[in-house]
Amino acid sequence: MIFSKKKKSFEELDSPALMFHGAANTVTGSMHMLKAGGKTVALDCGLFQGRRQDAATRNTEFPMHPSKIDSLLLSHAHIDHSGNIPQLVKRGFTGRVYATSATSDLCEVMLADSGHIHEEDARYWNRKRAQTPEEEIQPLYTVEDALAAMKNFQHMPYDQTFAFADGATATFLEAGHILGSACILIEIDKPKPTRILFTGDLGRFDMPILRDPIEPLPEVDYLITESTYANRRHNNPTDMKGKLARIVDQTRDIGGRVIIPSFSVGRTQNVIYYLVQAIREGLMQPLPIYVDSPLSSNVTAVFKKHPECYDEKANDFWKEEGALFGDGLVKYITDVSESKDLNRRTDPHVIVASSGMCEFGRILHHLKNNVWNEQNTICVVGFMAQHTLGRRIVERRKELKIFGRMYPLLARVEILNGFSAHADSADFRRMFAPIAPKLRGAFVVHGEGPQPVAMTGILNDLGCSNVHIPNPGDVFEL
Numbered sequence: 219m220i221f222s223k224k225k226k227s228f229e230e231l232d233s234p235a236l237m238f239h240g241a242a243n244t245v246t247g248s249m250h251m252l253k254a255g256g257k258t259v260a261l262d263c264g265l266f267q268g269r270r271q272d273a274a275t276r277n278t279e280f281p282m283h284p285s286k287i288d289s290l291l292l293s294h295a296h297i298d299h300s301g302n303i304p305q306l307v308k309r310g311f312t313g314r315v316y317a318t319s320a321t322s323d324l325c326e327v328m329l330a331d332s333g334h335i336h337e338e339d340a341r342y343w344n345r346k347r348a349q350t351p352e353e354e355i356q357p358l359y360t361v362e363d364a365l366a367a368m369k370n371f372q373h374m375p376y377d378q379t380f381a382f383a384d385g386a387t388a389t390f391l392e393a394g395h396i397l398g399s400a401c402i403l404i405e406i407d408k409p410k411p412t413r414i415l416f417t418g419d420l421g422r423f424d425m426p427i428l429r430d431p432i433e434p435l436p437e438v439d440y441l442i443t444e445s446t447y448a449n450r451r452h453n454n455p456t457d458m459k460g461k462l463a464r465i466v467d468q469t470r471d472i473g474g475r476v477i478i479p480s481f482s483v484g485r486t487q488n489v490i491y492y493l494v495q496a497i498r499e500g501l502m503q504p505l506p507i508y509v510d511s512p513l514s515s516n517v518t519a520v521f522k523k524h525p526e527c528y529d530e531k532a533n534d535f536w537k538e539e540g541a542l543f544g545d546g547l548v549k550y551i552t553d554v555s556e557s558k559d560l561n562r563r564t565d566p567h568v569i570v571a572s573s574g575m576c577e578f579g580r581i582l583h584h585l586k587n588n589v590w591n592e593q594n595t596i597c598v599v600g601f602m603a604q605h606t607l608g609r610r611i612v613e614r615r616k617e618l619k620i621f622g623r624m625y626p627l628l629a630r631v632e633i634l635n636g637f638s639a640h641a642d643s644a645d646f647r648r649m650f651a652p653i654a655p656k657l658r659g660a661f662v663v664h665g666e667g668p669q670p671v672a673m674t675g676i677l678n679d680l681g682c683s684n685v686h687i688p689n690p691g692d693v694f695e696l
């Protein structure tokens with residue numbers, strides 16, 4: 219493998235090659251570039267989330283002009299993997315976006331929601347700053363842009379090999395991470411047969427609702443792997459129900475609210491699934507539970523449409539109970555005025571709202587209204603990237619900046635890592651053990667600080683010595 223330090227630009231290469239762009243030494247903005255069969259292909263096109271100015275810049279910079287990218291292979295619908303597709307299309311990308319059917323359907327609701335958030339956010343700041351028209355903040359993309367981008371999507375079934383370039387094919391394999399998530403097996407014929415596995419985000423075994431990740435993984439020459447939790451062991455997900463019930467009960471006892479920032483896809487459904495089970499099993503008394511997110515009800519509809527993604531237990535539960543996500547016990551709020559009304563409630567209750575990293579969306583209003591009250595609990599159920607409000611909550615900062623104002627953080631902060639939809643170090647070892655000794659090289663992405671280093675250690679231990687942690691712009695000829 220040759221590491222070409224800008225001797226030749228990626229666009230000039232004809233042999234199979236990789237160039238790293240987003241989620242290189244960080245966890246958001248997943249986007250990597252592949253040269254195969256004479257075509258230039260993007261792997262994912264995610265939204266970078268972080269400091270406002272950084273995000274504005276990084277989400278409008280692509281590794282090359284979007285019109286020069288021939289197609290896109292999308293691992294899953296999470297916004298940090300799919301959320302910049304509307305921007306890519308808006309700036310000239312005309313190729314196909316290959317994704318599983320569930321991922322495509324999720325993207326339809328998630329990208330529109332993302333466009334809506336960007337529109338609202340721009341409106342809010344423009345109102346707040348009362349700037350001159352020339353200085354107005356423009357949304358990154360709009361709902362219209364998002365819906366226009368959906369025309370590029372091509373629904374693909376799992377396990378079906380398809381050609382995306384001359385002599386280059388891809389196959390979506392179950393990743394067990396969120397509904398529709400896939401690892402992508404890429405097979406290139408020329409100049410010599412080369413197989414690459416892009417993990418996307420890998421999930422976990424025995425998680426609720428979803429099937430397990432494919433086992434064993436296919437043998438390949440090169441691996442591009444995420445490393446989000448390569449340095450961690452998760453709590454057993456079966457403990458999460460009891461812990462959640464205890465947090466809710468303790469907060470209820472002192473008359474407070476439980477605020478749960480949560481991704482709308484997967485995490486919200488898992489939290490609700492456990493809360494509902496805890497009530498049905500008598501682990502906690504019923505109390506009002508609100509899912510304050512128009513997106514979550516739309517996402518639930520997509521979950522209903524794709525039972526091919528469920529594991530056996532979820533299929534059985536669905537048949538017995540008729541509903542997985544608390545019909546009758548949980549109120550799904552879509553209306554803004556109903557969302558605002560929640561703040562006037564004085565009885566103990568639970569609010570689950572997005573965004574998961576507290577960067578935008580209705581969760582910001584609930585945090586603004588609740589972080590300064592010591593009766594309340596902020597229950598963190600997901601990973602928080604650096605420089606997000608969510609990370610500052612996890613760090614239990616004394617003060618939090620929300621909508622430009624400082625609020626003291628007096629609410630209790632509880633962190634439940636067991637909900638993670640990401641593989642941990644033990645899962646990675648289990649999945650990579652059969653394939654690592656035969657790898658010619660591995661690239662570790664989607665991790666920051668000690669995480670990619672830990673993944674390098676895992677792969678070295680398992681017999682792969684050629685492991686790289688690429689930086690944005692690094693090019694590798696395969």
Ligand SMILES: [Zn+2]
Pocket residue numbers: 294296299395396419
């Ligand atoms: Zn993901």
